[in-house]
Amino acid sequence: MKQVTLIATAAMGLESIVAQEVRDLGYEAAVENGKVIFDAPISAIPRCNLWLRTADRVKILVGKFQAKTFDELFEQTKALPWESYIDETGQIPVSGKSIKSTLYSVPDCQAIVKKAIVERMKLKYGLINKLEESGALYKTEIALLKDEATLTIDTSGVGLHKRGYRVGQGEAPLKETLAAALVLLTNWKPDQPLIDPFCGSGTILIEAALIGQNIAPGFNREFASEEWSLVKQRHWDAAFGEAEELANYDQPLSIVGSDISHQMIETAQANALEAGLGDLIQWKQMQVSDLTIKQKDGYLISNPPYGQRLSDKEEVEKMYQDLGDIMQNHPSWSTYIITAYEQFEKAFGKAATKKRKLFNGFIQTNYYQYFGKKEK
Numbered sequence: 268m269k270q271v272t273l274i275a276t277a278a279m280g281l282e283s284i285v286a287q288e289v290r291d292l293g294y295e296a297a298v299e300n301g302k303v304i305f306d307a308p309i310s311a312i313p314r315c316n317l318w319l320r321t322a323d324r325v326k327i328l329v330g331k332f333q334a335k336t337f338d339e340l341f342e343q344t345k346a347l348p349w350e351s352y353i354d355e356t357g358q359i360p361v362s363g364k365s366i367k368s369t370l371y372s373v374p375d376c377q378a379i380v381k382k383a384i385v386e387r388m389k390l391k392y393g394l395i396n397k398l399e400e401s402g403a404l405y406k407t408e409i410a411l412l413k414d415e416a417t418l419t420i421d422t423s424g425v426g427l428h429k430r431g432y433r434v435g436q437g438e439a440p441l442k443e444t445l446a447a448a449l450v451l452l453t454n455w456k457p458d459q460p461l462i463d464p465f466c467g468s469g470t471i472l473i474e475a476a477l478i479g480q481n482i483a484p485g486f487n488r489e490f491a492s493e494e495w496s497l498v499k500q501r502h503w504d505a506a507f508g509e510a511e512e513l514a515n516y517d518q519p520l521s522i523v524g525s526d527i528s529h530q531m532i533e534t535a536q537a538n539a540l541e542a543g544l545g546d547l548i549q550w551k552q553m554q555v556s557d558l559t560i561k562q563k564d565g566y567l568i569s570n571p572p573y574g575q576r577l578s579d580k581e582e583v584e585k586m587y588q589d590l591g592d593i594m595q596n597h598p599s600w601s602t603y604i605i606t607a608y609e610q611f612e613k614a615f616g617k618a619a620t621k622k623r624k625l626f627n628g629f630i631q632t633n634y635y636q637y638f639g640k641k642e643k
């Protein structure tokens with residue numbers, strides 16, 4: 268098998284960024300029903316897992332068909348070439364979901380899909396007894412949407428947001444994939460100053476440093492498909508080799524993170540160290556009202572407290588106001604704030620140049636974007 272159809276799954280609202288990342292890797296991606304889908308050679312599996320900063324997972328699309336009865340689901344699943352992807356000893360857990368479909372019983376759909384795959388595998392591998400299922404993991408999903416069944420196998424293993432650097436976290440850490448998206452949504456370039464005055468465990472700045480030095484986010488972790496014979500060791504070696512070659516460890520960065528909490532600063536420092544960034548990022552304990560800015564043309568990207576408890580409302584308004592007052596004196600700086608606080612612009616004292624709706628987990632937020640003015 269030379270070509271596969273891949274799906275890069277993404278959090279709602281991030282699909283277009285994931286699609287752009289896939290295109291930047293050289294594949295022609297389309298966004299369909301909130302999924303980024305593309306045909307690619309096998310070598311794309313390691314490359315996408317290593318490089319995609321904003322995708323949740325990379326899955327292989329095994330097949331798609333209409334199914335309104337269990338018979339249709341069984342026969343069409345059995346007709347797909349599972350043996351081309353799954354090794355004889357592969358473990359094949361099947362999960363499922365069903366939305367607006369005639370076949371609504373997810374456990375039954377899972378059981379039928381599992382039975383069909385097992386029958387197909389036994390036939391193709393010439394096995395009489397049941398499958399051993401002692402080898403590599405092939406997490407399979409049956410997703411039904413309006414009677415269309417989509418069958419996929421996950422190549423990633425644990426979600427791609429798990430980069431392997433998070434040794435500690437605070438109360439409300441951003442997912443690494445969303446933090447990377449927040450940076451990619453700006454025009455920040457690695458030679459420009461960047462600060463996060465509510466840095467918490469440092470996710471935004473760590474992701475920015477990885478972007479700034481062109482370090483593949485998956486460099487420090489493992490992927491389920493590393494155990495598969497479909498993806499050859501030479502594909503993995505080539506992808507890791509490419510990542511090593513493209514990393515620009517000499518790129519100087521001017522990145523500063525601060526937070527009111529000593530403990531968070533220690534955590535951020537430990538995470539950055541674990542990410543292999545050493546002391547590339549400067550961390551300091553400080554409250555936002557003490558923020559001073561000396562450089563020009565910088566970027567402030569931040570995820571401040573949202574003030575979701577009523578008692579916190581006044582406190583966050585004051586923080587946003589302090590920040591607005593400070594940034595007003597630095598018109599060459601661009602400010603990017605993600606918050607669920609509806610009256611953010613009022614507190615900050617200025618209407619945003621642009622706003623974008625984003626989900627932080629289940630919380631609906633806005634990404635407020637203030638573009639700096641180039642100084643003449």
Ligand SMILES: C[S@@+](CC[C@H](N)C(=O)[O-])C[C@H]1O[C@@H](n2cnc3c(N)ncnc32)[C@H](O)[C@@H]1O
Binds near residue numbers: 436441466468531
């Ligand atoms: C939503 S969390 C940031 C989480 C971070 N993005 C991460 O991924 O870990 C907000 C942070 O703001 C900090 N904070 C609260 N009040 C502050 C203030 N007045 N000045 C600076 N930081 C403050 C908190 O300690 C907390 O770490």
